[in-house]
Amino acid sequence: MGIAWIRSGATVLVASFLAITSFAQAPSKPSPPTQTWITDVTIISPENLDHVATGTVVIEDGRILRIDRSTRAPKPPAGAVVIPGKGQYLVPSLIDSHVHLASVPGMNSDQQAGKSQMIEAYRRQLPRSYLYYGYTTVVDLAVFSQKILQDVRQSPLHPDVYDCGESLPLANGYPMSFWPAEQRFKQFPNFIYDPAQGDKIPAEYKPEDHTPAADVTRVKNSGGICVKTFFERGFADNFKLPVITSEMIAETRRAATQSNLVLFMHGNSFESQKFGLAGNVDVIAHGMWHWKDRDRSLDNEPQVPAEIKSTLDEIAQKKIGYQPTIQVLEGERVYFEPEFLNSPAIAKVVPKELLAWFRSPEGQWFGNEINEDHLPAEQFRKIYDEGPLRRVRQATAYLAQKDANFVFGTDTPSGPTYGNLPGLNGYLEMQQLHNAGLSLTQIFKAATINNARKLKLDAQLGSIEPGKTANLLLLSKSPLESLDAYDSISTIFLHGKPIPRETVAANAIQ
Ligand SMILES: [Zn+2]
Numbered sequence: 036m037g038i039a040w041i042r043s044g045a046t047v048l049v050a051s052f053l054a055i056t057s058f059a060q061a062p063s064k065p066s067p068p069t070q071t072w073i074t075d076v077t078i079i080s081p082e083n084l085d086h087v088a089t090g091t092v093v094i095e096d097g098r099i100l101r102i103d104r105s106t107r108a109p110k111p112p113a114g115a116v117v118i119p120g121k122g123q124y125l126v127p128s129l130i131d132s133h134v135h136l137a138s139v140p141g142m143n144s145d146q147q148a149g150k151s152q153m154i155e156a157y158r159r160q161l162p163r164s165y166l167y168y169g170y171t172t173v174v175d176l177a178v179f180s181q182k183i184l185q186d187v188r189q190s191p192l193h194p195d196v197y198d199c200g201e202s203l204p205l206a207n208g209y210p211m212s213f214w215p216a217e218q219r220f221k222q223f224p225n226f227i228y229d230p231a232q233g234d235k236i237p238a239e240y241k242p243e244d245h246t247p248a249a250d251v252t253r254v255k256n257s258g259g260i261c262v263k264t265f266f267e268r269g270f271a272d273n274f275k276l277p278v279i280t281s282e283m284i285a286e287t288r289r290a291a292t293q294s295n296l297v298l299f300m301h302g303n304s305f306e307s308q309k310f311g312l313a314g315n316v317d318v319i320a321h322g323m324w325h326w327k328d329r330d331r332s333l334d335n336e337p338q339v340p341a342e343i344k345s346t347l348d349e350i351a352q353k354k355i356g357y358q359p360t361i362q363v364l365e366g367e368r369v370y371f372e373p374e375f376l377n378s379p380a381i382a383k384v385v386p387k388e389l390l391a392w393f394r395s396p397e398g399q400w401f402g403n404e405i406n407e408d409h410l411p412a413e414q415f416r417k418i419y420d421e422g423p424l425r426r427v428r429q430a431t432a433y434l435a436q437k438d439a440n441f442v443f444g445t446d447t448p449s450g451p452t453y454g455n456l457p458g459l460n461g462y463l464e465m466q467q468l469h470n471a472g473l474s475l476t477q478i479f480k481a482a483t484i485n486n487a488r489k490l491k492l493d494a495q496l497g498s499i500e501p502g503k504t505a506n507l508l509l510l511s512k513s514p515l516e517s518l519d520a521y522d523s524i525s526t527i528f529l530h531g532k533p534i535p536r537e538t539v540a541a542n543a544i545q
Contacts, residue, residue, distance in 0.1 A: 067112075067114075068095050068096050069095075069114060069115065069116060070093055070094065070095045070100065070111070070112065070114075070115040070116070071093070071094040071095075071115065071116045071117075071118065071505075071528075071531060071533070072091055072092075072093055072094075072111040072115050072116070072117045072118065073091065073092045073093075073094070073118045073120045073125055073507075073509065074091045074108065074111070074117060074118070074119055074120055074121075075089060075090075075091070075106065075119060075120050075121045076089065076090070076091070076092065076120025076121070076123055076124065076125045076509070077089050077120075077123070077124045077125065077513070078090055078092060078102065078104060078125050078499055079124055079125065079126045079479075079499075079513065079514065079515060080126070080127065080498045080499035080500065081127065081479055081480045081483045081484040081497070081498055082484055082497075082498045082500070083498070083499075084476065084515070086104065087515070088104040088105070089104075089106055090102065090103045090104040090105050090106065090108060091103045091108035092125060092499060092507070094505040094528070094531040095531075096531070097504065097505055097530035097531040097532075098502060098503065098504060098505055098531065099499060099500065099501055099502065099503050099504075099505050099507075100501065101501060102499060102500070102501060116533075118509070118526070118533060120509060122511070123509050123510060123511055123525065124509070124510045124511075124512065124513050124514070124520070125499065125507055125508070125509055125510075126479070126483070126499070126507065126508050126510060126514060127483045127484075127496070127497055127498055127499055127503075127506065127507060127508070128169050128170070128171040128172070128506040128507055128508045128527060128528065128529075129168070129169045129170045129171070129172075129443070129461065129482045129483065129508070129521075130170070130171075130172040130173070130174075130443065130482060130483065130486035130487060130490070130492075130496065130497070131165070131170050131172070131173045131174070131443060131444060131445050131447070131461050131482075132173075132174040132318070132358070132442055132443065132444040132486050132489070132490060133174065133176055133299075133320055133358055133360065133444025133445055133446045133447075134165075134173045134174065134175055134176070134444075134445065134446070134447045134457075135175060135176065135177060135446070135447065135448060135449075136161065136173070136175050136183055136184060136187055136196070137175075137178075137179045137180045137183040137184075138448050138451070139154055139157055139389075140385075140447075140448040140451070140452060140453045140454075140455055140456055140457075141389075141392070141393050141398060141401065141448075141451060141452060141453030142154075142451055143400075143401075143451045146397070146400075150392075152388070153386075153388045153389050153392060154389075156386040156388060156389065157385070157386055157389050158183070158186065158187075159190065160384070160385070160386050160457075160541045161187065161457050162187050162190050162192060162193035162194060163192060163193075163539035163540075163541070164383075164384035164385075164456070164457040164458035164459070164539075164541065165193075165194045165457050165458045165461075166192060166193070166194060166458070166527050166529065166534060166539045167383055167384060167458050167524075167527075167536060167539045167540055167541075168384075168458035168459060168461050168462050168521065168522075168524075169461075169508045169521060169524050169527060170194050170458060170461055171194045171195060171506040171527065171529050172194055172195045172197070172486075172492070172496060172506065173194050173195075173196055173197070174196075174197045174198065174199070174260070174261065174444075174490065175196060175197070175198040175199070176198075176199045176202065176261070176263045176299055176320065177199065177201070177202035177263055178198050178199070178200055178201055178202075178257075178259075179201075179222070181257075184196055184198060192529065192534060192539060194529075195506075197259075197260045197261075197490070197492075198258075198259055198260070198261075199254065199259050199260070199261040199262055199263040199296075199297075199299060200225070200253065200254030200255075200257040200258070200259030200262070201223070201224065201225035201253065201254065201257070202223070202225065202262075202263040202264070202265070203225055203226065203227055203247065203250045203251075203254075203262060203263065203264040203265075203287065204223050204226050204227070204264070204265050205226065205227050205229055205265070205277055205278060205279045205283070206220075206226045206227065206228060206229045206232055206235070206236050206245075206277070207219070207229070207232060207235055207236075207276075207277055208229075208265065208267070208276050208277045208278060208279070209265050209267035209269070209276050209301070210223075210265065210267075211223040211226060212276055216235075220236070220237055220240060225245075225250045225253055225254070226240075226245060226250075227245060227246075227247055227250060227264070227279060227283055227287075228240065228242045228244075228245035228246065229277060230242065231277070232277060246286065247264075247283055247286040247287040247290055248286055248289070248290040250262075250287075250290075251287060251290035251291055251293075251294055251296065252290070252294065254294075254296065255294040255296060259296060260296065260297060260490065260491070260492075261296050261297035261298070261299055261317075261490070262287065262291050262296050262297075262298055262299065263299040263300070263301065263320070264279060264284070264287055264298070264299070264300050264301070265278075265279070265300065265301040265302075266278050266279060266284075266300060266301065266302045266306075266307035266310050266311065267301060267302070267303070267304075267307065268304070268306075268307075278307075281310075281313065281314065284300075284310070284311075284313075284314035284316070285314065287314075288314055288315055288316070291317075295491070297317045297318065297489065297490055297491065298316045298317045298318070299316065299317065299318045299320045300314070300316040300318070300319060300320060301320045301321060302319055302320070302321060303321040303322065303323060303324050303325055303363075304323065304324075304325035304326070304327060304328075305323060305325065305326050305327065305328050305333065305342075305343050305346065306327070306328050306329060308323055308346060308350065309328075309346045311355070312346060312349055312350055312353070312355065315353075316355065317355065317356055317489060318355065318356030318357070318358065318442055318444075318489060319350065319355060319356065319357050319358065320358050320360070320444065320446070321358060321359070321360045321363065321446070322357075322358070322359035322360055322361055322427040322430060322431055323343070323347075323426065323427060323430040324364060324422075324423035324424070324426045324427040324430075325423070325426070326340065326343060326426055328342075334422070334426065338429065339429050339430055339433050343430070344433060347430060347433050347434055347437065347439075348437060350434065350439060351434055351437035351438065351439035351440070352437075354439075354440040355439075355440060356440055356441075356442040356485070356489040357434060357439050357440060357441050357442065358441070358442060358443070358444035358446070359427060359430075359431045359434075359441070359464075359467070359468060359471065360444060360445060360446045360449065360464070361424070361427055361428070361431070361464060361467035361468065361471065362445055362446070362447075362449070362454070362455055362460050362463055362464045362467055363446050363449040363450075363455075364419055364423050364424050364427065365424070365454060365463065365467065366448065366449055366450065366452040366454030366455040366460075367401075367405050367419070367450070367452060367454065368415075368416055368419045368420075368424070368454070369452075369453075369454035370399065370401060370402025370405065370406070370452075370454065371402065371406070371412035371413075371415045371416050372412075372416070373412070375454065376390065376393055376394055376453070380459050380462075380522075381456060381459065382541060382542050383459070383540045383541055383542060384456050384457055384458050384459045384540075384541055385456055385541055386541050387541075387542070393453045398453070401450070401451050401452055401453075427471075428467075428470070428471040428472075431468065431471040431472065431473070432471050432472035435471070435472045435473045435474070435477060436472070438477075440485060440489070441468070441473065441477060441478075441480075441481035441485060442481055442485050442486045442489045442490075443461070443464070443465075443478070443481040443482035443485070443486055444486075445460045445461050445464045447460040447461070448460070461482075461521075462521055462522060465478050465482070465518055465521060466518060468481075469518050475514060475515050475516070475517070475518065476515060478514075478518070479514050479515065483497050483498065484497040484498050485497075504530060505528050505530060505531035506528060506529060506530065507527075507528040508524050508526070508527055508528070509524070509525050509526040509528070510523050510524055510525070511523040511525060524536045527539070
């Protein structure tokens with residue numbers, strides 16, 4: 036596809052030369068805005084899959100002006116940029132509605148000290164890596180640093196960034212429980228007050244300032260489009276974390292609805308997803324890899340148990356947004372896949388200094404931490420494959436059969452893992468979803484129109500329709516025929532601006 040690009044690049048030069056000439060001859064006439072014509076291309080739009088056709092898409096001022104689903108489209112006007120799409124496919128660009136832009140994959144905050152150059156290089160590449168895999172819209176679900184989001188928004192080429200503001204954990208619950216008691220309230224100032232734990236909450240925080248309604252208002256005022264809360268009892272052997280009550284989720288629901296914010300809830304267990312369903316959340320932000328329900332463990336049931344099926348049935352029926360995030364688990368498992376870091380795809384999304392650090396003994400720290408018992412790699416992988424990965428795939432497969440409302444989100448990075456890299460993680464998550472039983476159509480819709488609708492951004496995004504933002508991808512393969520179409524991008528259109536894919540790779544020749 037490089038050849039097609041060079042040809043259309045030449046057209047750009049000719050077009051701007053003509054524009055300058057005509058301006059010189061007739062300075063009084065304002066020149067019409069430059070149009071971009073993507074001609075003779077197969078148009079695949081998720082709301083219109085019954086009418087996949089070859090035709091022309093016209094872009095003007097960053098928006099889709101017109102679509103001609105016929106090969107006899109009128110000739111482009113003089114001065115238009117023409118991008119020949121023959122043999123290629125045009126799709127809406129992708130939306131990842133679960134990312135964490137401030138976290139550096141593979142590193143904890145202590146390790147970041149003294150590596151400012153390495154981290155700056157990573158942060159410069161971060162928005163480009165999302166674009167490299169076709170993501171022009173991302174949603175950060177838990178803002179720790181408005182400055183980092185601002186930096187992404189101000190970088191020369193970047194996806195549009197939306198966010199859920201500061202998240203709403205329960206006081207001393209997940210995830211603030213990971214921080215030392217004296218730091219966690221400063222890290223999570225938008226926590227929900229828990230009257231049952233008055234003695235464990237610093238006196239400077241007043242209950243009336245930390246009701247769910249007060250927290251939601253803060254998110255709204257910070258410019259968020261969504262709110263994120265959590266239901267998580269814990270990990271490994273510790274399941275004693277405090278969790279939100281039905282009253283708290285009900286108040287959060289009411290406040291989010293009043294403020295027109297989308298309500299996301301973290302939950303990866305049967306119990307938590309049943310709770311989210313009852314609380315009528317908009318999106319469940321993980322797949323179901325824990326089948327434990329309070330005292331009884333269903334984790335060893337070989338198939339999805341009937342009682343879990345009935346919860347999943349309701350999640351599907353109510354069209355609650357669902358993000359399986361299978362790569363959360365794979366992101367841990369890859370520390371025991373010796374070849375993972377050698378994949379050429381990784382050098383496309385991570386600068387070489389950071390990649391070299393991942394390979395160093397220090398860079399392996401997270402793998403050592405999650406494998407406390409020093410199990411051989413094969414055995415570690417087997418535990419994941421037969422345990423949480425099996426369960427999340429089975430639950431996801433069941434939801435796929437029921438045509439649940441999948442909204443594509445990766446949780447990149449889900450923890451301090453180098454197994455969840457920006458952009459690439461989306462492509463890997465799609466492979467996980469496909470292996471778990473989602474059809475190519477389900478995946479395509481999840482990453483485009485389903486996301487746009489659930490996020491209430493569908494007036495602008497999610498399909499190829501007149502008036503929408505010209506965020507598009509030109510592919511050499513069809514995403515309805517194979518998943519590797521998402522790795523066959525030749526051009527990313529970002530608000531109408533064509534970006535040749537290889538120019539945003541981490542190892543692009545600058
Ligand atoms: Zn997350």
